[in-house]
Amino acid sequence: MVGLGSVSVPVIKQYxxxxxxxxxxxxxxxxxxxxxxxxLAQESERITGEQLQAFLANLIIATDxxxxxxxxxxxxxxxxxxxxxxxxxxxATLEQALERIQPYEKLVGDMGVTSxxxxxxxxxxxxxxxxxxxxxxxxxxxxxxxxxxxxVRWLSxxxxxxxxxxxxxxxxxxxxxxxYQQVFSCPVLFxxxxxxxxxPREYLDIPLRQPDHSLLKTLELHAAGQVSALGDTHxxxxxxxxxxxxxxxxxxxxxxxxxxxxxxxxxxxxxxLQQEQTSYQKLLxxxxxxxxxxxxxxxxxxxxxxxxxxxxxxxxxFFRSFKRWTGKTPSVYRECSSHKSG
Numbered sequence: 001m002v003g004l005g006s007v008s009v010p011v012i013k014q015y016x017x018x019x020x021x022x023x024x025x026x027x028x029x030x031x032x033x034x035x036x037x038x039x040l041a042q043e044s045e046r047i048t049g050e051q052l053q054a055f056l057a058n059l060i061i062a063t064d065x066x067x068x069x070x071x072x073x074x075x076x077x078x079x080x081x082x083x084x085x086x087x088x089x090x091x092a093t094l095e096q097a098l099e100r101i102q103p104y105e106k107l108v109g110d111m112g113v114t115s116x117x118x119x120x121x122x123x124x125x126x127x128x129x130x131x132x133x134x135x136x137x138x139x140x141x142x143x144x145x146x147x148x149x150x151x152v153r154w155l156s157x158x159x160x161x162x163x164x165x166x167x168x169x170x171x172x173x174x175x176x177x178x179x180y181q182q183v184f185s186c187p188v189l190f191x192x193x194x195x196x197x198x199x200p201r202e203y204l205d206i207p208l209r210q211p212d213h214s215l216l217k218t219l220e221l222h223a224a225g226q227v228s229a230l231g232d233t234h235x236x237x238x239x240x241x242x243x244x245x246x247x248x249x250x251x252x253x254x255x256x257x258x259x260x261x262x263x264x265x266x267x268x269x270x271x272x273l274q275q276e277q278t279s280y281q282k283l284l285x286x287x288x289x290x291x292x293x294x295x296x297x298x299x300x301x302x303x304x305x306x307x308x309x310x311x312x313x314x315x316x317x318f319f320r321s322f323k324r325w326t327g328k329t330p331s332v333y334r335e336c337s338s339h340k341s342g
């Protein structure tokens with residue numbers, strides 16, 4: 001799609017769960033936004049970004065509440081994030097969940113783009129909203145950050161909070177400021193250069209409530225196919241790397257199978273990667289390193305078994321590659337990681 005792209009139905013359903021607590025004529029609201037009840041009945045359906053923007057603009061008028069974006073964040077559910085929600089539910093740590101946002105956030109919708117900056121003692125999660133109407137954009141950013149925080153608290157089973165919240169929007173009326181403090185439980189700064197959540201870096205290691213590595217692999221393979229079906233042309237190399245990692249977890253390294261997941265030939269795959277100044281081998285190496293580190297830290301698999309799992313024909317080839325990537329042998333890396341966690 002062109003313009004504002006598309007949005008999954010679960011996104012608008014989260015807003016509707018909030019609206020249903022108010023005295024608002026929902027059918028009329030949907031009609032004014034050119035959204036049909038039939039469309040909303042199908043979780044797999046998508047609406048246009050223009051329809052969602054119109055819906056939110058109409059909701060601003062209907063509620064006459066400058067805090068509706070912030071308040072609607074409390075109505076988030078795993079399904080609000082489509083397949084991405086179920087993927088994050090099966091991750092073992094918050095770091096694993098955060099790593100899944102960029103490859104799959106398009107499945108939720110084209111409302112904006114997430115980037116994460118890792119620093120020595122903290123991490124900064126930025127969200128750039130793609131919508132063009134200022135009032136709508138402000139409410140959407142409030143909703144996204146309030147939803148993220150509520151969802152992370154549920155995932156972890158802990159009352160986590162950011163160090164700071166940065167918002168590009170101007171500060172609301174003084175009598176409304178305490179609502180932001182109630183939601184985020186931290187300093188909220190307005191008129192900032194970006195929309196960002198600042199979190200302690202140690203949050204990355206927080207365990208999540210329902211880890212399931214086998215289900216995670218299955219869901220990611222399904223999600224990668226869905227992203228491909230949406231015709232995503234941005235961050236193609238990220239998408240390819242994710243498919244490589246999923247297949248690699250099953251011991252598969254074949255380029256033709258990755259190309260097949262994307263419904264294209266190997267030649268087209270390589271050409272598109274070259275356009276992003278990368279290659280299949282480079283992405284394969286990066287995926288192998290990521291999985292190798294995961295296996296060495298999180299499992300008791302023998303190094304020989306890890307080498308085979310990662311598609312190396314010989315263990316010594318894995319040893320040489322891993323030392324080239326990290327400066328350590330797999331055994332030393334595992335030992336050092338064990339000392340750190342202990």
